[in-house]
Amino acid sequence: MTLSEQFPRGAVAIVGAHESPRRRAPKIHPFQIQAEVITAALKDAGLTMADVDGFATAASFPSEGGWQMNGPEIAEYVGLKPSWIDTTDIGGAAALTHVGHAAAAIEAGLCSVAVISYASSGRSWPLPAADFNTGRTGPGQYEVPYGVSTISAYALAATRYMHQYGLTSEQLAQIAVQMRAYASKNPEAMFRDPLTVNDVLSSPMISTPLHKLDCCVVSDSGGAIVVTSKDRARDTRRGGPVVLGFGEAVGQMQMNQMADFTTTAAQHSGRRAFATAGVGPNDIRVAQIYDSFTITVALTLDALGLCPRGQVGEFIASGQLGPQGRLPINTDGGGLSSNHSGRRGIYAIIEAVRQLRGESPGFQLNAPELCLVNGTGGWLSATSTLILGASR
């Protein structure tokens, strides 16, 4: 069987979506935000907790209330008794992967209504220790002593891509500037004041070549979506976009295992998503591209084939990510300006749903048919790609 035959293209729909308006929530435990967003997403779908028989989340960090067995613990807190549960943890891409797995589970009859949720107080409940990506046992003992952090890992990729393809710090900064322009229209975005390329370049250098304003915001927030079969979607309050394509892929955890610093696992997850959806990069005219850092966007656009190989710098510089460009992205302001509490994947999916429903709080395109969503987990460690189609 080919990939396009294996995946249940268009068989499930996202019929409810809610992003918490919270951005700073001191003293609020993340499970409370989980309950808020699940309740609101179900309300959006016109469904209740009693309709839910599938549940997926990822909550292994302290800022997510994680300890162990976080899926059952959050189900217990919220009041769910699912017959299908998935806590696949591939970092910020987790929610996208949960959608792909939920589509397969619904098609296989393991559940009929799945809630996929996420909440984290990344700002107010920080890690109890410095973030050196992995532990200092096993593979990490050869890398952690050198102090490789998340941002340094992305910076290593940025240095190499710039060396190999001539991408500049100004072009990376333009990504942050464009995300801020979209955020300026979104009343819930964390930062809305206009930003210039010079603002980005004169912000403190953290790990060369990445400045403070090349990095995403750190918020306290959450989001949830409701996935069900296309048939069942007809009985919901508003229906919603269908899942046309899905792919996931694993890269590396230790940076010394990264074979090519100029691309990401999105080259594989993207290829799978395009194959299952039966469309190609040229069909995509709006996308939500995980923007933990500006370089994440640049590498991903290239890896997905959304710009010619090695030419993402010119693609950005010529305004292609802007409202009049070939490919507006992160139309809510993205993680760089609107919301990033730890794993942005859920917010990227929610913005894709809003875009396809015609209700983006940032920049709304005129009736887009497709929206691609790409999540990048860890430090370019794993990716997941979804292609959603408008339900009309």
Next chain:
Amino acid sequence: MTDMDSVLPVQDEVSAPWFEAATKGKLLLQRDPKTGKVQFYPRGHVLGAPDRQPEWFEASGRAKLHTFTVVKRSLHKQFTVPFTIAIVDLEEGARITSWVVDVPEDQLRCDMPLKVVFREIHPGLTMPCFTKA
């Protein structure tokens, strides 16, 4: 077993010889005794041939700087900024994470030739680092 806030390696049966060699100023690599294929980081098996055990050998220390980042803001008390994290390609074909030392920031270039040196990067921990060849 692990203090969340330490960055020191927790050695095991496979890694102990590697760290011991570094203390003596030697950089060890593993290779497949059958094909000669080099691997890093060290493992208890040959990657792609899990029924074979790798053998140790000493690297020449000749290398190229694949990519780097100069950390300007430290997130841990055990690191003093600036320091240069590097991904280094050894001539034997292995890629390792390390530091570039004693090279001014404006002289750092991808693909520049490097040679191994050994530094006590944390009290009591000597690790391979690299400098201009």
